[in-house]
Amino acid sequence: MTSIAAADALGNPAAILRRDARTIGLVGLVHGTSHFFHLLLPPLFPHFMREFGLSYSQLGLLVTVFFVISGVGQALSGFLVDRIGARPALMGALACFVAAALLAAGAEGYGGLLLASAMAGLGNAPFHPVDFTILNRRVSTPRLGHAYSVHGISGNLGWALSPIFSTELFALTGSLRWTYAAVAMVALLVLAIVWWRRDDLDDRAALRRSVEPAQGAVPAGGQAGAQASAHASAQAEGASASTFGFLRLPSVWLCFSFLFFTTSALAAIQSFASPALQLLHGVPLRWSAWVVSAYMVCGALGMVAGGFLLARAERLEPLIARALMLAGSFLVLAAMPWVPGWLALALVAAAGIGTGLAGPSRDMLIRRAAPPGASGRVYGLVYSGLDLGFSVAAPIFGWLLDRGQPAGVLLGSALALVAAVVASALVGRHTARGAASRAPASA
Known part of the structure; x- marks a missing residue:
């Protein structure tokens, strides 16, 4: 996978640092925005129930519509990113968020909310292929671990800020239209x-620079070698011969x-940790409602440390x-009944x-598994596992609660994490085999 860092190996370190910081900050901003719009509708579900007479099943369908469209679109948008580039896809996605918020502002019933959820899902679809294509091509390799940390932290912050923003604004204005008009302005500002x-x-531009020899440097083989190297890199990036390879x-x-299992664990915590702790340990709602926010804050702190650990780790799987x-x-x-609340x-x-x-480390693991020229497609498919x-x-976890099994929510989440560990170990094994099989040919 090519990177702008390859062309900047002899450049000004301070200038490269500034460039990396700008790119990482901007990608973090747009990723936080995408997670902000994950929760476009759910924080105001109680209002929709009162205003439009909706049931929990109907509200649940709004979430399903979002993630189904986002998941299918994410797998397909990887092809779009590889064809037209990440930046145009990003701008189109942000425009979809603006449209989704305006549809929610004008909704007069369930149909309008369905349209808003569908449009938000469409806007969310390209973000992982877009984000990681930009980071992998523009950010210097030594800073990729920190770039991935900022990417993950920004997503957690988007999840944390969205319900606060919409619920507090609605409490202040008492108006669905004004609340979602302000949400639309958030996306418009980011755009x-x-x-x-x-x-x-x-x-x-990063791709073009990475396939050009560094100024003053001539690869082995002289000018002919330089031309062959550039031609080989261009062929690697142009995946027309193996679009689906x-x-x-x-x-x-x-x-x-791996993404499917880790997200399944997250879904259990986000959706049902609060009622599960109430039923298991008698924790008051006032306290259990904060567990998701605390989980996200701790996750953000873990990502900061994870970026430093990644920079020093020789192997990702352990x-x-x-x-x-x-x-x-x-x-x-x-989940143990004898544990105090x-x-x-x-x-x-x-x-x-x-x-x-x-x-x-998860994001770096996926980067290593992606073949040259297919980064957008790989990230699009892999991250559809999240949706x-x-x-x-x-x-499934809701069904466990309905069956009177609150411990199953926490135990099931832990089991999903164990399955993710197995998947990551297998990824590392297959990636190492692929590298070993290519070594003789490149020697």
């Missing part, structure tokens, strides 16, 4: 910033399953395994540290 700083998000790689599907097993152990302990709350929150620690995890896991 304006992206347009203003568009040169810092130009993945195509990446689908035959076991590592890609194992990465997909780091991922230890972090996720730590999180799973905390969740299993929190306050400790169960602390354990669930602390589990976020483990999943956060694994986040940057599938949310879509599938929430009904």
Whole structure:
């Protein structure tokens, strides 16, 4: 996978640092915006029930519509990113968010909310292929771990800020229209910033620079060697001859399953940790309602540390395994009936540290599994596992609560993390085999 860093190896370190920082900050901003719009409608569900007479099943369908469209669109948008570039896809996605908020502002019933949810899902679809294509091509390799940390942290912050923003604004104005008009302005402001700083998000310029020899450097073989090197790099990036070849790689599907399992665990915590702790330990709603926010904050702290650990780690799989097993152990302990309620709350929150620690290494693991020229397609397919995890896991864990099995929510989340550990180990094995098989040819 090419990177702008390859062309800047002899450049000014301070200038490269500034460029990396601008790109990382902008990608973090847009990723936080995408997570902000994950929760476009759910924080105001109680209002929709009163205003439009909706049931919980109808509200649940709004979430399903979002993630189904986002998941299918994410797998397809990877092809779009590889064809037209990440930056145009990003601007189109932000425009969809503006439209989704305006549709929600004008909704006069369930149909309008369905349209708003569908448009938000369409806007969310390109973000992972877009984000990681830009980061992998523009950010210097030594800073990629920190870039992935910022990417993950910004997503958690978007999740945390969205319900506060919409519920507080609605409480202040009492108006659905004004609330969602303000949400639309958020997306419009981010779109304006992206347009203003568009040169810092130009993945195509990074690609062109990475296939050109560094100034004053001539590869082995002289000028003919330089031309052959550039031609080979261009061929690697132009995947027209093997558009769907990446689908035959076991590592890609194992990465997909890894995202599916980790997101299934997250879905259990986000949706049902609060009622599960109430039923298991008698924790008051006032306290259990904060467990998701605490989990996200701990996850953000874990991602900061995970970026530094990634920069020093020689192998990713052991780091991922230890972090996720730590999180799973905390969740299993929190499910035990003899644990005091306050400790169960602390354990669930602390589990976020483990999943956060694994986040940057997870993104690097997927980067290594992606073949040259197919980064957008691979990230699009792999991260559609995230949407599938949310879509599938929430009904299953809800069913467990309906059956009077609150411990199953925490234990099931821990089991999903164990499955993710197995998937990451298999990814590493297949990636290492692929590297070994290519070594003789490149020697």
